[in-house]
Amino acid sequence: MAMVAYAGPLGNATTLSAAFAASPAATTWLLSSMSVGLAVGLLPAGALADLTGRRRVFTGGALVLAAGSVLCAVAGDARTFVVGRVVEGLGAAGVIATGLGLVAAVTTDPAHRARAAAWWGSSMGLGIAGGPLLTGLFDLGDLWPASYWLIAGASLAIAALAPRCFTESAVDPGRRMDLAGAALMAIGLTALLITLVEARRGDAGIALTGAVVAAVALAGFAVAQVRRRHPMLEPALLRHRGFTAAALAAVGTGAGVIALMSFSGTFATGAMGLSSLQAGALLALWSATSAAAALLLRPLALRMTGTTQLAAGLIGAGVGLLMLSGLGGPPSAWRLAPGLIVAGVASGLLNGGLGRQAIATVPADRAAVGTGVNNTARYVGAAVGTTLVSVLAATPHASPAAQVAGWNHVTLLAGAISLVTAVAIVAIDRDRHAEEAR
Structure with a gap:
C-alpha cells in the first residue's frame, strides 16, 4: 500500500498538473514530494521503532499515511497536495522501516529471511505496478481524488489489523531518541x-x-x-563494508531506475500521447516484472553473496535503462518494452538484495534502523534523481521532438548511474575481502 501511494502520480502527473494549473517547478514537486517525506522519515522511524517497538511505529505510520491521503484527496491547489504527499511519505516511512523487521523477527534462519526479503521486494514491485493503474482507472471518470480515499481506507484497515498480525518487538529502555x-x-x-x-x-x-x-x-x-x-546512525555501522555497499546500492537504485521510472509516466502521456491508464500499463512492464522476478529469482539469489546480488541487479538495471534510449520520431511503446522488461527483471533481483542486506548487515536488535537507513538511502537517491531527471528533461509543454531528446538524455544518465554504482560496490566488497585476507 505504501508503494501504491508512492507510485500513483507516476501515471497521472499530467492530470494532476492540469488540475492544479501547476508550473513546471510545482509539477516537479508533485512527483518528488513523497520521496522527500520518505527520505526524511525513514531513518528516524527506524530508530524510534527500535526504541519504542516496531509494531507501534508500524501502526502509527499506517495512520499517518491515511491522514496524508485524505489531505491529498481534498486538496484544491498544488501546495496542499504537495503537503499531503509529504505527510504520506512520513507515514509510509513508518510502515516500510518496520515491516521487514517485524517479519524478520519471526526467525533467525537465513533462508527464511531471504525468502521474506524476496516477498518484501515483490510487494514493492506490485505496489509500484498497481499505483499508476489505479490512478489511471479513476482518471477515466475524471475521479483522481478517489484513489487517495481508497488508500486512506486501506491504510486504516492495515492499522487496525497490525495488532492482530504482529507481536511487539523488544525495546532498549537505556537508549534515547x-x-x-x-x-x-x-x-x-x-x-x-x-x-x-x-x-x-x-x-x-x-x-x-x-x-x-x-x-x-x-x-x-x-x-x-x-x-x-x-x-540515530551509529558510526560503527558505516565501518561495516557490507552495510556501506548496501546503502550505496540503495542510493544508486533510487537515483537511477526509480528516478527514471518516476518520470516515465509524464513522458508517456506527454510525448507519446498515452492516457493515464495506458501509461500505467506501460510502466507495469517494469514494475510487475520486478514483482515476479523477486520471487522467481530467489533460488538464484540464495546462491549469491548479498553484494553480488546487488551488483548483478544494478548492472541489469543499467543495461535495461540504456535500452530505453536512442528514440527517434514518434516513440512507440513496443520500442520501450524490451528495456522495461530487462530493467524489471534486474529490479526484482535488486529489491530482494536490498531487503536482504538491510537486515543482514546490522545487529538483530537494530533491524529497523538497518531497514530505515537502506530505504532512506534509496529515497534520498529517488528524490534527488527524480528532480534531476525533471530538470534535465523537457517539460510536458515542450514539442514532442524536444521531449524525446530529453528522454534520450535522462535514460543515458540513469543507466550510467546504475552501472557506476555497481562498479563502486564491487570495489568496496573487494577491499573488504582484501582486509579479511590480511
Missing part, C-alpha cells in the same frame, strides 16, 4: 531538494541559500552522530 540528529537530517535533505528545484526555475538566490543550509545541516548531522552517546 536522537532528536537533534533527526531535525538536522530533515532540514538538510529538504534544503537539498529545494536547491535543485529552484535551480531549475533559475532563482539563483534561493538555490544558493538552500545549498548552504543543506551543507551546514548535513555536516551538523554527521558531527552529531559521531559525538552523541545515542546517535
Whole structure:
C-alpha cells in the first residue's frame, strides 16, 4: 500500500498538473514530494521503532499515511497536495522501516529471511505496478481524488489489523531518541531538494541559500552522530563494508531506475500521447516484472553473496535503462518494452538484495534502523534523481521532438548511474575481502 501511494502520480502527473494549473517547478514537486517525506522519515522511524517497538511505529505510520491521503484527496491547489504527499511519505516511512523487521523477527534462519526479503521486494514491485493503474482507472471518470480515499481506507484497515498480525518487538529502555540528529537530517535533505528545484526555475538566490543550509545541516548531522552517546546512525555501522555497499546500492537504485521510472509516466502521456491508464500499463512492464522476478529469482539469489546480488541487479538495471534510449520520431511503446522488461527483471533481483542486506548487515536488535537507513538511502537517491531527471528533461509543454531528446538524455544518465554504482560496490566488497585476507 505504501508503494501504491508512492507510485500513483507516476501515471497521472499530467492530470494532476492540469488540475492544479501547476508550473513546471510545482509539477516537479508533485512527483518528488513523497520521496522527500520518505527520505526524511525513514531513518528516524527506524530508530524510534527500535526504541519504542516496531509494531507501534508500524501502526502509527499506517495512520499517518491515511491522514496524508485524505489531505491529498481534498486538496484544491498544488501546495496542499504537495503537503499531503509529504505527510504520506512520513507515514509510509513508518510502515516500510518496520515491516521487514517485524517479519524478520519471526526467525533467525537465513533462508527464511531471504525468502521474506524476496516477498518484501515483490510487494514493492506490485505496489509500484498497481499505483499508476489505479490512478489511471479513476482518471477515466475524471475521479483522481478517489484513489487517495481508497488508500486512506486501506491504510486504516492495515492499522487496525497490525495488532492482530504482529507481536511487539523488544525495546532498549537505556537508549534515547536522537532528536537533534533527526531535525538536522530533515532540514538538510529538504534544503537539498529545494536547491535543485529552484535551480531549475533559475532563482539563483534561493538555490544558493538552500545549498548552504543543506551543507551546514548535513555536516551538523554527521558531527552529531559521531559525538552523541545515542546517535540515530551509529558510526560503527558505516565501518561495516557490507552495510556501506548496501546503502550505496540503495542510493544508486533510487537515483537511477526509480528516478527514471518516476518520470516515465509524464513522458508517456506527454510525448507519446498515452492516457493515464495506458501509461500505467506501460510502466507495469517494469514494475510487475520486478514483482515476479523477486520471487522467481530467489533460488538464484540464495546462491549469491548479498553484494553480488546487488551488483548483478544494478548492472541489469543499467543495461535495461540504456535500452530505453536512442528514440527517434514518434516513440512507440513496443520500442520501450524490451528495456522495461530487462530493467524489471534486474529490479526484482535488486529489491530482494536490498531487503536482504538491510537486515543482514546490522545487529538483530537494530533491524529497523538497518531497514530505515537502506530505504532512506534509496529515497534520498529517488528524490534527488527524480528532480534531476525533471530538470534535465523537457517539460510536458515542450514539442514532442524536444521531449524525446530529453528522454534520450535522462535514460543515458540513469543507466550510467546504475552501472557506476555497481562498479563502486564491487570495489568496496573487494577491499573488504582484501582486509579479511590480511
